[in-house]
Amino acid sequence: MIPWFVGSVVRREGRKFLEFSDKIDLSRIAGEGRTHIDRVSLYIHIPFCRTLCPFCCFNRYLYKEEQARSYFADLRRELDMYVGLGFKFNDVYFGGGTPTVLMDELDYFINYLRSKFEARRISLETTPRELTSETIGLLRQLGINRLSVGVQSFDDGLLKDMGRTLFKGADSIEKLRLAGGKFDTVNVDLMFNFPTQTLEQFKADVKRFKTLGTDQATFYPLMSSPHKMDALSRKFRVVDTSREKQFYDIILHELLDSGYKASTAWCFSRGDRMIDEYIVDYDDYIGIGAGAVSFLGGDFLVNSFSLEGYHKLISDGRLPIVRMRLLSNPEHRRYYMLTKFFGMKLDAAAFRRRFKADIHSKLRAELLFFKTAGITREKDGIISVARRGMYPVGTMMKEFFASLNTLREYCIESGI
Ligand SMILES: C[S@@+](CC[C@H](N)C(=O)[O-])C[C@H]1O[C@@H](n2cnc3c(N)ncnc32)[C@H](O)[C@@H]1O
Ligand code: SF4
Incomplete structure (x- = not known):
């Protein structure tokens, strides 16, 4: 109730x-009276994926190399605009999509960013499929502090229902073992309340996470997805929440009762760890990239979601903000x-x-x-x-x- x-x-x-x-008042971003400019986190959205999961509610597009290279160049220009306005960022969060989809561009971007300001901590999302010894080595060299791996489930039947057929639960386990201990924090994303998921399947996933000894898990309740390009993705437009609390109780029982700390209501860690909820750790944040959202002193700023729209605004030398809401x-x-x-x-x-x-x-x-x-x-x-x-x-x-x-x-x- x-x-x-x-x-x-x-x-x-x-x-x-x-x-x-759609009235955009850019003077609010760095105008007089902004006092919080030194305590802002930076979120960078990389919207490309090699395959598109039907349930996914994020702004993502099928990876095309040329388009992705041009996107990274636009991201650098957008970053320059904020740096030019006097912003410095302590903590940086790469999300997606799949930020590791084009490693040479990611490498170049992180070095570029470090030449502009001292990034104290960097968190980055990826999929198990992307994780090889080589990628892990490069991410370590780049000074990534927190690596978040979107496993969703270790159960092969459920992965199939999720449309993630190219990767098996055992492969994720192998990749998590490979990454374990190589970063300050390794996080695994697991989903719950998926339509065909049983409570037993979910309990087995949580227990598997515990036995692996991975530092942190973030549990996402299935949220409705706006995409409707095919029948499968249309199935995820409405979510039945009648069993959601039962799934959540499994998390509390398995993790809180075994000494894991709740870093957020969805994220459970062994000890104090970096989380990727920049909206929790920081009162103000700038999001760059297509569909990224910023929050500054009570104003929400929303970037263009479309790759074309984003590219056009950046090419015109403008911040790609298309919507604003002043709270x-x-x-x-x-x-x-x-x-x-x-x-x-x-x-x-x-x-x-x-x-x-x-x-x-x-x-x-x-x-x-x-x-x-x-x-x-x-x-x-x-x-x-x-x-x-x-x-x-x-x-x-x-x-x-x-x-x-x-x-x-x-x-x-x-x-x-
Ligand atoms: C933006 S994704 C990036 C991770 C990576 N691309 C992957 O899928 O492995 C971050 C997490 O959001 C969660 N997610 C995606 N779609 C969701 C949805 N419709 N409802 C709830 N969580 C969702 C998944 O757990 C996913 O790992
Ligand atoms: S869940 Fe991850 S890999 Fe799948 S489409 Fe969304 S961002 Fe891409």
Whole structure:
């Protein structure tokens, strides 16, 4: 009942949240009054994949070498524009798509980026299929700190249902063993609540992760996918959530009870680790690449999703932002609360620093609701998410991502 209620509130808020405007006011990005310019993370979207998974809800395109090379050149120009505006980034996150799809370009890009600013930590996503001893060696040389591998499941039957037929569970295990210990953190992405997935299959996946000793796992509840190019992908437009909580309870039982730490409501680590939720660790972030989203001081900025649109804007020497949404102060505070709860704790002092206000006066009704519902508890100025609050908090985040997916769908359909 509570997850349903909070989910529907976020869905309603999320719809308002994402009423984006096509009026782009670039003076808000580096205009006077921007005080947070030194504490911004950088997300870099590489939207190419060798095959397209039918369930995938991200902005991705089938890999073509020439197009990908031109895209990397555009990314460098977009990076230059932000550096020219005075941005410096500490932590850098490569996501996709598949960032390792063209290793020589990735190599060149990371060196280029390091010549512009000191990247303290770099996180990068890939698929097991891409991982060879050679790629792992190169990624180490490039100073990648966190490597995230999209395994989805170790179960061959389920992988087949997912449309990931080219790779077997045993191959993923071999690749994870190869990468283990070579980076500060190796993460594996696993999915749950897939239509044909049984609870037993999922439990076996979680147990397999534990026996492998991999540092971290991020568990994604299946989210609806906007793509509809064939019958298989159309099947993933609506998601049945009736069993979702049962899957989630397996994660809590298998991992929290065995000493793993919840880095977010979906990410479980052995000890303190880097996570790829830059929206949790950083209040402000810049996203570059096709379909990347930025958040700066209460403003959402959305890049062109289409490769052609993105290329055209960059070629014209412009930032490729096509939509903007300026949050009101209450919306900004609620967004802040949502992202911090997803990261398991909200620090009242950090809230005061950002909003120059007391959290209990500004979010009185919300905090009372979460506390009364047993979702959060407070001690010494830290409002943390209780075990029974983790599923509702994950549901809120899922609804927020679903709102972004709606925007993505609209932009993809309109060729924006
Ligand atoms: C953008 S992908 C990048 C990883 C890599 N391309 C791969 O698939 O191995 C990051 C993760 O998002 C998750 N994901 C993709 N589509 C999803 C969906 N429709 N619902 C929930 N999670 C999804 C998968 O777990 C995937 O590993
Ligand atoms: S799940 Fe990963 S490999 Fe599959 S289409 Fe999405 S980004 Fe590409």
